[in-house]
Amino acid sequence: MTVDTVSEDLLQVDGSDLVEALAEHGWGDGLPMVAPTPTRVEAMLTGSPGTDPDEVVAVLPPRFGEATRRILAVNAVMAGCRPEHLPVLITAVRALAHPEVNLRGVNATTHNVAPLVVVHGEVARSAGYHGGRGALGPGNRANATTGRALRLVLLHVAGATPGDGDASTQGGPAKYGLCFAENADASPWPIYPSAVGVDAPSAVTVHCGEAPHNVHDMESDDPIRILDKVASAMATTAQNNACISQGEHFVLLCPEHAATCAVAGWSRRDVSSYLFQKARLPATELKRAFGLRAWAPWMDQLANDELVPMTEHPDNIRIMVVGGPGKHSSVVPSWGMTRSVTLPIHELGD
Amino acid sequence: MLIYRPDGGVAQPPAQLAxxxxxxxxxxxxxxxxxxxxxxxxxxxxxxxxxDRTGANVVRTETKNAATACEDQVLGLLTEEVDVILTGTAD
Incomplete structure (x- = not known):
């Protein structure tokens, strides 16, 4: 197997094992990849019609790699995406480059943080993203390949390679990719982007956090008993939200848990406000575990016997509906020093 | 087989070591x-x-959090009052 440089952009690969050949350059995620031939990359770029393929849409640290549409298309091909997935990938990359995401920290930290990508609106349906049964798991091409393509972009363009650009102590399965759709059809509340001021037919949310933590409740027929369990998953010292009070929690309610809340008259805001009040730990416990590492100033004034919220504002508790039949929801705690971003998709050519 | 490189170009970093x-x-x-x-x-x-070994002077500063960029106020202080910076990453 040989790899020769043909030009600034192109390589000549001879042999049968593309994974091994690219690994010699430090490229790849360890899984088999589709060869990004010029023909395939040009076909991928048809997913973002009428745009400049060589425009830099984001610069990604720590390598400060220039993410052009063409480079994103290259990585989308390698991950197995179809052209209709490219606009979602481009928008996710744009979102990750927002300063409040703190991508340099996300990529370089010893924490196991990875981007969670949620696809909203018309594109979820038209491009085949799945938000129903098993949405966070395997079995759907759009979910699997878009999440993987984003990780390949972080490895190749951002330089988040384990050991050099990614100091994660243990890594985590979400670093292979975590992408799914909001299950808007099964949600009793308006689509999530509207809750954060984004009014668009299609949108993407990125949230840099831990792997999802399951919340199981098959017994309850009222919101409080369900949400008390959600709060218990949020209120633990074993996550960064405990020592960084400004962090977000993404709460992915299954349709049945969400319906129980909505039937009782609870809005999305009611849910987040209740969780803000309920997901708390005693100040003494947090101080014993962490001191006052990165608390908001007002939290510094709390007495030892007071219960401390796991985040400083109910708006930091993000509620959306994901999944299918059954009574399991998830909590995705934040890495802490990062904020989620929701962006409309402008790359659909419409 | 001809393929694209997956990494692309590199932009000018926002700062360089002196x-x-x-x-x-x-x-x-x-x-x-x-x-x-x-x-x-x-x-x-x-x-x-x-x-002790070189006859240099020591100035202490700190950032708010290891996970975020150093604050402009601290960088300004360092620029004014320091010739060499000792720092580290990770835990």
């Missing part, structure tokens, strides 16, 4: 403590030993 001074005598050594546990101990002792 050249290191050849001699530390009379220089001011700043400690940029990133607030990680024991960082202040390690960096402080390193700076003091360097100062």
């Amino acid at each position: 050249p290191s001074p050849a001699v530390l005598a009379g220089r001011r050594i700043g400690i940029l403590d990133n607030q990680k546990p024991n960082a202040n101990v390690l960096l402080g002792q390193l700076a003091e030993r360097l100062a």
Whole structure:
């Protein structure tokens, strides 16, 4: 197997094992990849019609790699995406480059943080993203390949390679990719982007956090008993939200848990406000575990016997509906020093 | 088989390291403590030993959090009052 440089952009690969050949350059995620031939990359770029393929849409640290549409298309091909997935990938990359995401920290930290990508609106349906049964798991091409393509972009363009650009102590399965759709059809509340001021037919949310933590409740027929369990998953010292009070929690309610809340008259805001009040730990416990590492100033004034919220504002508790039949929801705690971003998709050519 | 490279070009980094001074005598050594546990101990002792050996002075500063970029106010202080910075990453 040989790899020769043909030009600034192109390589000549001879042999049968593309994974091994690219690994010699430090490229790849360890899984088999589709060869990004010029023909395939040009076909991928048809997913973002009428745009400049060589425009830099984001610069990604720590390598400060220039993410052009063409480079994103290259990585989308390698991950197995179809052209209709490219606009979602481009928008996710744009979102990750927002300063409040703190991508340099996300990529370089010893924490196991990875981007969670949620696809909203018309594109979820038209491009085949799945938000129903098993949405966070395997079995759907759009979910699997878009999440993987984003990780390949972080490895190749951002330089988040384990050991050099990614100091994660243990890594985590979400670093292979975590992408799914909001299950808007099964949600009793308006689509999530509207809750954060984004009014668009299609949108993407990125949230840099831990792997999802399951919340199981098959017994309850009222919101409080369900949400008390959600709060218990949020209120633990074993996550960064405990020592960084400004962090977000993404709460992915299954349709049945969400319906129980909505039937009782609870809005999305009611849910987040209740969780803000309920997901708390005693100040003494947090101080014993962490001191006052990165608390908001007002939290510094709390007495030892007071219960401390796991985040400083109910708006930091993000509620959306994901999944299918059954009574399991998830909590995705934040890495802490990062904020989620929701962006409309402008790359659909419409 | 002809394929594209997957990494693309590199933009100009937002900052570059300044050249290191050849001699530390009379220089001011700043400690940029990133607030990680024991960082202040390690960096402080390193700076003091360097100062003892070279005749440099030690200035201590700190960032709010290891996970975010150093605040502009701290960078301004370092620019004004320090010739060499000792800092570290990770835990």
